[in-house]
Amino acid sequence: MLRATDITVRFGGVRAIENVSMALQRTEILGLIGPNGAGKTTMVNVLSGFQQPHQGSVTLAGEKTGPLRADRLARSGVVRTFQAVRLFPGLTVSENLEVGLGSRGLGRAAARRRAAELLDYMGLAARAHMPGNALSYGEERRVGIARALALQPNFLLLDEPAAGLNIGEAEALGDLIRRIRADFGCGVLVIEHNMKLVMGLCERLHVLASGRTIAEGSPADVFRDTAFRSAYLGAEPA
Amino acid sequence: MAASISDRIGWRPAARDGLRRLVPLAALVGIVLTIVLLAGMGDIVLQRRVIFCLIHVVAVVGLYIFMGNSGVMNFSSAGFMAVGAYTSALLTMAPGMKSTFLPDLPAWLAAAHLSPLWGALAGGVMAGLMALVIGIPIMRLSGIGAAIATLSLMFICYIVLGNWTALTGGQQSLMGLPSYVGLWTAGLTAMVAIAVAFVYQETRGALALRGSREDEVAARGSGVRIVRERLAAFVVSGFVTGIAGVLYGHFLGTLRVESFYLDLTFLLVTMLVVGGMRSLAGAVIGAIGISILTELLRLVEVGFVLPGTSWSIATPPGLGDVALAAAMLLIILFRPQGLTGGHEIELPRSKTSTSGLATTSGNTGTANV
Ligand SMILES: Nc1ncnc2c1ncn2[C@@H]1O[C@H](COP(=O)(O)OP(=O)(O)OP(=O)(O)O)[C@@H](O)[C@H]1O
Ligand SMILES: [Mg+2]
Numbered sequence: 304m305l306r307a308t309d310i311t312v313r314f315g316g317v318r319a320i321e322n323v324s325m326a327l328q329r330t331e332i333l334g335l336i337g338p339n340g341a342g343k344t345t346m347v348n349v350l351s352g353f354q355q356p357h358q359g360s361v362t363l364a365g366e367k368t369g370p371l372r373a374d375r376l377a378r379s380g381v382v383r384t385f386q387a388v389r390l391f392p393g394l395t396v397s398e399n400l401e402v403g404l405g406s407r408g409l410g411r412a413a414a415r416r417r418a419a420e421l422l423d424y425m426g427l428a429a430r431a432h433m434p435g436n437a438l439s440y441g442e443e444r445r446v447g448i449a450r451a452l453a454l455q456p457n458f459l460l461l462d463e464p465a466a467g468l469n470i471g472e473a474e475a476l477g478d479l480i481r482r483i484r485a486d487f488g489c490g491v492l493v494i495e496h497n498m499k500l501v502m503g504l505c506e507r508l509h510v511l512a513s514g515r516t517i518a519e520g521s522p523a524d525v526f527r528d529t530a531f532r533s534a535y536l537g538a539e540p541a
Numbered sequence: 542m543a544a545s546i547s548d549r550i551g552w553r554p555a556a557r558d559g560l561r562r563l564v565p566l567a568a569l570v571g572i573v574l575t576i577v578l579l580a581g582m583g584d585i586v587l588q589r590r591v592i593f594c595l596i597h598v599v600a601v602v603g604l605y606i607f608m609g610n611s612g613v614m615n616f617s618s619a620g621f622m623a624v625g626a627y628t629s630a631l632l633t634m635a636p637g638m639k640s641t642f643l644p645d646l647p648a649w650l651a652a653a654h655l656s657p658l659w660g661a662l663a664g665g666v667m668a669g670l671m672a673l674v675i676g677i678p679i680m681r682l683s684g685i686g687a688a689i690a691t692l693s694l695m696f697i698c699y700i701v702l703g704n705w706t707a708l709t710g711g712q713q714s715l716m717g718l719p720s721y722v723g724l725w726t727a728g729l730t731a732m733v734a735i736a737v738a739f740v741y742q743e744t745r746g747a748l749a750l751r752g753s754r755e756d757e758v759a760a761r762g763s764g765v766r767i768v769r770e771r772l773a774a775f776v777v778s779g780f781v782t783g784i785a786g787v788l789y790g791h792f793l794g795t796l797r798v799e800s801f802y803l804d805l806t807f808l809l810v811t812m813l814v815v816g817g818m819r820s821l822a823g824a825v826i827g828a829i830g831i832s833i834l835t836e837l838l839r840l841v842e843v844g845f846v847l848p849g850t851s852w853s854i855a856t857p858p859g860l861g862d863v864a865l866a867a868a869m870l871l872i873i874l875f876r877p878q879g880l881t882g883g884h885e886i887e888l889p890r891s892k893t894s895t896s897g898l899a900t901t902s903g904n905t906g907t908a909n910v
Contacts, residue, residue: 406764
């Protein structure tokens with residue numbers, strides 16, 4: 304289990320996260336939702352070791368994760384994608400994956416084979432030798448997920464994987480995430496604004512607003528919650 | 542359908558792929574070999590020029606190993622060359638020579654008399670050790686911080702060597718190095734340096750480093766230990782650059798600390814940037830290209846008589862340096878990825894056309910060489 308307890312993060316005077324606790328089980332799909340600036344990405348940064356919390360702690364399988372060791376956490380299976388995707392533009396799509404496979408201990412030849420398998424799995428086989436900056440937006444996002452899968456995640460943290468996708472693509476993404484959970488046996492945390500996708504995909508939701516937890520539970524419970532309705536749907540009628 | 546047949550015979554595509562991956566190495570070794578063979582037919586003056594060029598190839602390849610793969614600026618090449626050159630000089634000079642030029646050497650060093658090969662290796666190892674020791678604190682720097690730190694390292698080498706009179710003769714020239722470096726020594730060393738750089742860049746550590754070059758944050762997200770990978774590259778780079786210094790000393794037979802200063806640093810960085818710092822081909826082609834350019838300019842600067850006329854053409858002194866800076870500026874402005882655009886020399890990837898050499902878009906997808 305990946306668990307964050309009583310996390311507080313400040314940027315100067317701004318409290319981006321205040322006293323938030325959350326846990327991600329292996330094999331569950333957890334939705335992390337909230338309006339813009341709620342602190343969702345900051346929370347993922349904390350969980351993945353990119354952001355040192357000012358208070359609180361993160362534990363992986365009961366053990367505290369050290370400060371600012373994002374690379375080590377990634378190698379132990381806590382892997383995240385980026386809201387801005389951040390592919391390696393000058394490397395080929397295959398090499399984008401091979402970097403992570405190398406971190407997981409595979410030699411170059413084995414990494415090449417495994418990258419081909421993963422790209423095939425993601426329906427990106429034809430793109431393997433293209434440079435990372437020559438893809439369509441949807442493809443780019445999928446390569447970002449494939450690159451995370453290269454690290455054999457136990458916990459996969461997806462920061463707005465459906466941003467910029469059309470309705471059809473977003474639905475396909477939902478299916479893909481379920482398939483990944485089944486095939487990789489990993490817990491998935493998804494940050495997502497599209498409520499339809501969230502409702503269909505997530506077994507549990509955690510709602511942030513202005514850095515605080517305002518609701519958590521099953522999607523049905525959360526949507527009935529008055530705090531959620533006023534803070535979230537009120538702020539963002541959609 | 543040709544593809545499906547070769548797919549069924551499992552080993553064939555793999556073997557062909559393995560060979561294909563060696564093409565960038567073979568092409569560059571071939572270029573160096575051709576240069577050596579052609580120069581062998583020329584006169585002694587030409588050969589000396591070519592040897593200089595080959596030594597620069599070694600130095601720029603050394604620089605590339607770190608700077609090209611990591612994307613981190615490095616202005617310390619001249620310092621590593623100096624350390625390699627003086628180490629090898631002190632270990633290989635005849636004791637009689639040393640007692641003349643360096644009377645204050647410690648006794649064990651005054652007596653040391655290694656063979657050229659061991660001296661050269663010691664020079665490379667010394668430079669590699671310096672990279673290891675200095676690299677541990679500075680490898681977390683990138684951008685302007687790394688530029689300043691490596692430039693400072695170069696200044697420190699210059700000042701220490703220039704004032705450590707007992708060891709280097711200080712501001713005076715150190716003479717009497719065995720000058721064993723000829724065309725083939727320089728050529729073979731260049732080929733070995735290219736092979737070392739190639740083998741290194743095929744490791745997973747080097748790929749991880751290139752990932753960090755493209756995006757440090759994403760590389761950490763992919764589990765890359767950035768500082769460690771940079772340090773490994775810096776040490777290999779230091780070794781190869783040190784060897785370039787060894788060649789330099791044992792080619793000229795004399796050493797001056799002044800030779801390892803800003804001019805050389807700027808020359809090496811220019812060679813790499815003009816060639817294209819993101820590929821080994823860029824390092825080699827940049828070193829050769831700038832060498833040819835400076836030779837041509839030297840001819841013009843000295844002045845020559847236009848054939849068939851009595852007009853002599855001579856340009857103002859300093860033109861060479863200006864042209865070097867101009868070449869750098871033009872490349873940075875109009876072709877920031879360098880002449881090679883960051884590509885290696887490869888066979889075209891498509892299955893139908895298998896003849897001829899071309900550069901494929903391995904990197905930025907822009908135009909070819
Ligand atoms: N590095 C930083 N420095 C200063 N402030 C920051 C930094 N990162 C985030 N913040 C602030 O912290 C708050 C939370 O930001 P965060 O990116 O976590 O929100 P988010 O929920 O991911 O929003 P979005 O839906 O727009 O992605 C915002 O007010 C943001 O401006
Ligand atoms: Mg965000």
